[in-house]
Amino acid sequence: MKEAIPLTWRRIPERYRLLGVKCETCGRHYFPRRLLCPKCRRKGNLSDIRYAGTGKVYSFTEVSAPPEGFEDQIPYILAIIELDEGARLTAQIVDVNKKDVVIGSRVEQVFRVIQRDDPEGLVHYGFKFKLVK
DSSP: OOOOOHHHHHHHHHHHHHHHETTTTTTOSOOOOOOBBBBTTTTTOOEEEOSSSOOOEEEEEEEEOTTOOOOGOOOOEEEEEETTTSSSEEEOOOOOOOGGGOTTTTEEEEEEEESSTTTTTTEEEEEEEEEEE
């Protein structure tokens, strides 16, 4: 389903920056932002944080049967990234072959095209990751 332009612009902070929260009570980090700490619940005190965008590969797979709209990117590497601050997120690793990725590989955030609606439609940008050499 195509996303409306106003909705895309309202989501700019979440699409373009790694914004999450840190629970000041237990010290855990979460991405994306949450309203409650899953561990502390109402006792938690969450504060906003902008992550540095560096981390390591926690787990990964190669996608060869993509969802609609991502057919032009196959095959691609999809990984769970553990940021240096502790939060985990799912993101694509770009400019790499599967044989070059191993669990524990260092990665850094890059800004790339996520999806194009059509040749003359809206282009969605956001973060992906690449291996640190």
